[in-house]
Amino acid sequence: MSIEIRGLTVRYGGTVAVDNVDLDLESGKIYGLLGRNGSGKTSLLSAIASYRKPYAGVVRIDGAEAFENPRVARRTCFIRDTLDLSDSDRLRAALDLAARLRPTWDGAYAAHLIEVFDLDPRKRVSALSRGQRSAFGVVLGLAARTPLTILDESYLGMDAVARTLFYRELLADYLEHPRTIILSTHLIEEVADLFERVVIMDRGRVIVHDETDALRGRGVTVTGPFAAVTDFVAGHPILGEQTLGDVRAVTLDGRFGPDEIARGEAAGLSFGPIGIQDLFVHLTSQPLEASR
Amino acid sequence: MTVFGTLFRLHRFILIVFWAIMLVVEMVGLVVINQAVGAPKFSFWLVMAGSAIKYWPLVAGILVISLHLKVFVANGVTRTAFLGGLALFGTALTALFAVLAVAGHALESLLLGLFDQRGSTYPVFSLAGAPAEFGHLLPGAMAYMVTGMLVTAGFYRWNPWAGVPLILPGAIPLAVAENLVRFDEFGETAHRLPYGPALAVTLAVIIAGFLAVYAVMRDTPIRRTSG
Numbered sequence: 167m168s169i170e171i172r173g174l175t176v177r178y179g180g181t182v183a184v185d186n187v188d189l190d191l192e193s194g195k196i197y198g199l200l201g202r203n204g205s206g207k208t209s210l211l212s213a214i215a216s217y218r219k220p221y222a223g224v225v226r227i228d229g230a231e232a233f234e235n236p237r238v239a240r241r242t243c244f245i246r247d248t249l250d251l252s253d254s255d256r257l258r259a260a261l262d263l264a265a266r267l268r269p270t271w272d273g274a275y276a277a278h279l280i281e282v283f284d285l286d287p288r289k290r291v292s293a294l295s296r297g298q299r300s301a302f303g304v305v306l307g308l309a310a311r312t313p314l315t316i317l318d319e320s321y322l323g324m325d326a327v328a329r330t331l332f333y334r335e336l337l338a339d340y341l342e343h344p345r346t347i348i349l350s351t352h353l354i355e356e357v358a359d360l361f362e363r364v365v366i367m368d369r370g371r372v373i374v375h376d377e378t379d380a381l382r383g384r385g386v387t388v389t390g391p392f393a394a395v396t397d398f399v400a401g402h403p404i405l406g407e408q409t410l411g412d413v414r415a416v417t418l419d420g421r422f423g424p425d426e427i428a429r430g431e432a433a434g435l436s437f438g439p440i441g442i443q444d445l446f447v448h449l450t451s452q453p454l455e456a457s458r
Numbered sequence: 459m460t461v462f463g464t465l466f467r468l469h470r471f472i473l474i475v476f477w478a479i480m481l482v483v484e485m486v487g488l489v490v491i492n493q494a495v496g497a498p499k500f501s502f503w504l505v506m507a508g509s510a511i512k513y514w515p516l517v518a519g520i521l522v523i524s525l526h527l528k529v530f531v532a533n534g535v536t537r538t539a540f541l542g543g544l545a546l547f548g549t550a551l552t553a554l555f556a557v558l559a560v561a562g563h564a565l566e567s568l569l570l571g572l573f574d575q576r577g578s579t580y581p582v583f584s585l586a587g588a589p590a591e592f593g594h595l596l597p598g599a600m601a602y603m604v605t606g607m608l609v610t611a612g613f614y615r616w617n618p619w620a621g622v623p624l625i626l627p628g629a630i631p632l633a634v635a636e637n638l639v640r641f642d643e644f645g646e647t648a649h650r651l652p653y654g655p656a657l658a659v660t661l662a663v664i665i666a667g668f669l670a671v672y673a674v675m676r677d678t679p680i681r682r683t684s685g
Contacts (some may be wrong), residue, residue: 221675
């Protein structure tokens with residue numbers, strides 16, 4: 167499902183969470199939504215999923231206004247980090263309810279995911295650990311098989327194994343059943359390979375929306391002997407750096423021409439793509455106008 | 459129909475258990491009353507069912523919105539569809555309660571009559587009086603349920619500081635029904651207005667109350683669960 171957002175503003179009293187955002191998301195891609203705490207990610211997702219009526223502006227999905235649109239609602243699944251379930255519900259009851267209300271629900275796949283994440287359907291929601299709650303959210307989100315699936319920080323509390331299983335299942339299911347998936351996360355490097363496009367929010371605005379590969383190509387990482395790297399990068403805007411003994415790795419905003427790269431390689435330097443996380447940290451840690 | 463059917467499915471088990479407990483308490487209660495004071499002069503069933511038909515829908519009105527709205531929206535149901543299904547569910551639930559209350563009274567009256575245990579002021583059930591009994595109990599139950607919805611809608615949509623003062627207008631349907639279409643354990647009804655106008659006013663207040671619920675909830679943000 168394609169998403170068209172025009173002039174979207176979400177407010178909480180006097181606080182502007184999403185500030186006049188315009189954004190177009192094509193259908194059939196996995197989007198990464200990145201942003202610091204309080205940047206407006208969840209508010210933007212809530213408006214897309216019609217959980218919150220925009221203060222101003224409009225969200226259109228497949229050309230139709232999304233808010234309180236039954237056709238759009240049926241085809242959208244929004245899983246928040248706090249599950250929208252009653253604590254006293256058993257998992258089995260929540261699965262039954264989804265099967266009853268979701269026309270696209272895949273019960274067999276839900277059962278498979280329950281097994282993958284080692285969840286006990288007889289348990290009550292209140293008895294789940296933080297990670298198990300997140301895993302159950304993933305079950306509800308993926309098994310709904312809705313054309314628009316939105317997962318808001320669905321990894322919270324999951325251990326490394328569970329997160330790996332989540333990414334694996336997400337990618338496998340997406341390849342088998344292509345749809346629009348929006349994934350908001352703080353674990354940027356861990357999931358960056360999943361994203362086809364990345365949207366970065368800062369202080370209620372969208373400051374970057376681009377192909378993941380294009381973002382990686384936006385900068386370069388220079389690694390080598392400390393002194394050689396220091397000389398080479400002098401005068402370039404530095405996004406991030408790491409030092410281990412005499413080895414220094416510096417992430418720069420911008421590109422080098424073939425001559426410069428040849429000169430650097432002759433000095434013992436190596437060049438690699440930029441880390442999305444470095445770019446993210448750089449863009450979201452400076453004044454808003456400078457980052458746009 | 460999906461919301462309506464699903465809400466009934468969610469409440470089916472607790473409804474069966476609740477009315478089964480009511481039957482058991484009725485049987486035990488009649489024996490105890492008979493042993494303690496002799497033939498009952500009032501309908502013990504109408505005492506219990508008369509309370510159940512008020513407070514069960516009141517609590518259901520509160521819980522259905524506070525617990526289930528987010529669950530249905532999370533499963534692809536719009537607020538409007540949910541509220542429409544809730545209106546059907548509320549009507550059917552209160553009608554079921556009113557039918558069970560009248561049927562229970564009929565059974566109690568029959569049993570006490572068979573054993574010649576009706577007290578002097580016991581409200582004897584009659585088929586001719588059943589529609590009037592039902593006609594008083596149903597709007598009363600509906601009014602309590604709408605009051606529950608109104609009270610919880612204020613708290614759900616706004617913060618407690620706004621929710622608390624809204625309890626008063628939220629209680630209007632309940633107050634109107636109590637004064638116009640009451641039916642007590644002695645079979646007495648309120649006589650402030652003739653039944654026709656009393657019913658019309660009560661139904662008008664119930665409908666207005668539900669429309670107010672719709673106006674408050676049709677674009678409410680879906681609240682997050684803590685934790």
